[in-house]
Amino acid sequence: MLIYIDGEFLPKAEAKVSVFDHGLLYGDGVFEGIRSYNGRVFKLDEHLERLYDSAKSIMLEIPISIETMEETVLETLRRNNLREAYIRLIITRGVGDLGLDPDKCPKPSIIIIADKIVLYPQKYYEDGLEIITASVRRNYAEAINPRIKSLNYLNNILAKIEGKQAGTEEVLMLNAEGYVVECTGDNIFWIKNGTLVTPPVHMGILEGVTRNSVIDLAREAGIRVEERVFTRHDLYIADECFLTGTAAEVIPVVKIDRRAVGDGQPGKVTQRLIAAFRQLANSTGTPIYTTD
Numbered sequence: 001m002l003i004y005i006d007g008e009f010l011p012k013a014e015a016k017v018s019v020f021d022h023g024l025l026y027g028d029g030v031f032e033g034i035r036s037y038n039g040r041v042f043k044l045d046e047h048l049e050r051l052y053d054s055a056k057s058i059m060l061e062i063p064i065s066i067e068t069m070e071e072t073v074l075e076t077l078r079r080n081n082l083r084e085a086y087i088r089l090i091i092t093r094g095v096g097d098l099g100l101d102p103d104k105c106p107k108p109s110i111i112i113i114a115d116k117i118v119l120y121p122q123k124y125y126e127d128g129l130e131i132i133t134a135s136v137r138r139n140y141a142e143a144i145n146p147r148i149k150s151l152n153y154l155n156n157i158l159a160k161i162e163g164k165q166a167g168t169e170e171v172l173m174l175n176a177e178g179y180v181v182e183c184t185g186d187n188i189f190w191i192k193n194g195t196l197v198t199p200p201v202h203m204g205i206l207e208g209v210t211r212n213s214v215i216d217l218a219r220e221a222g223i224r225v226e227e228r229v230f231t232r233h234d235l236y237i238a239d240e241c242f243l244t245g246t247a248a249e250v251i252p253v254v255k256i257d258r259r260a261v262g263d264g265q266p267g268k269v270t271q272r273l274i275a276a277f278r279q280l281a282n283s284t285g286t287p288i289y290t291t292d
């Protein structure tokens with residue numbers, strides 16, 4: 001495996017960062033998780049735009065252009081001979097001293113890891129997931145805005161630990177006001193009487209690339225979509241529920257806080273959207289190899 005770090009492609013054993021990197025010392029940096037399907041990178045422009053927006057929001061200037069970044073991501077995939085991959089792009093504040101001051105870090109670091117994709121077990125797509133609500137609340141937007149895909153994921157990790165202790169794969173998170181926002185690494189949708197609902201971005205969620213694709217697909221299929229505020233009550237009385245994310249794609253939720261969603265089986269609209277998303281992911285994207 002060859003990993004890109006600051007202009008070089010290094011074997012895994014040599015791909016290392018300094019203990020003085022502020023990404024490690026303070027979680028000071030941003031990242032992206034991207035996938036390629038069948039030799040094409042899915043929504044590469046959208047992921048890169050979110051990466052550069054996240055960086056701008058924390059006043060971190062990425063030292064290469066978005067065009068060079070795009071080419072470097074593709075080159076990392078080529079060097080590793082990958083067609084179906086999970087790509088982790090990381091920008092850290094870089095090496096500084098032991099103080100918080102980001103101005104002591106003269107050069108941000110760029111890391112690109114491209115690996116084989118580890119998929120969720122197929123049974124979750126057929127039988128659905130069970131989730132519970134975490135007691136930990138999603139970050140308050142005026143503290144660390146959830147729209148920033150920062151290296152500081154402790155908020156979500158604390159929620160994930162609660163889920164692991166309860167034996168669930170994902171965990172529902174509420175914002176400080178108690179409204180449903182998202183899960184630890186996935187956005188949430190529910191359906192009632194044929195209308196698809198998901199929280200608006202300003203409530204304090206990561207604006208998922210998969211989320212946005214699913215909203216488009218649903219609208220194209222003639223499904224009414226609403227981005228609005230809701231509580232767990234709405235989820236408890238929903239007909240269907242599903243999560244979206246780069247790793248999970250579209251995955252049904254059949255139990256929330258030990259209550260069955262709808263009839264306790266993955267719903268019809270959810271199944272339609274799973275199929276539509278797979279079709280889109282397998283037929284679009286930026287080609288990695290010129291022969292594709």
Ligand code: PXG
Binds near residue numbers: 208
């Ligand atoms: N919400 C949060 C908080 C996320 O971190 C999503 C939603 C979905 O966004 P996309 O753009 O992927 O549709 C994410 C992203 C993992 C992993 O290993 C997943 C994410 C982030 C980090 C790791 O499962 N999901």
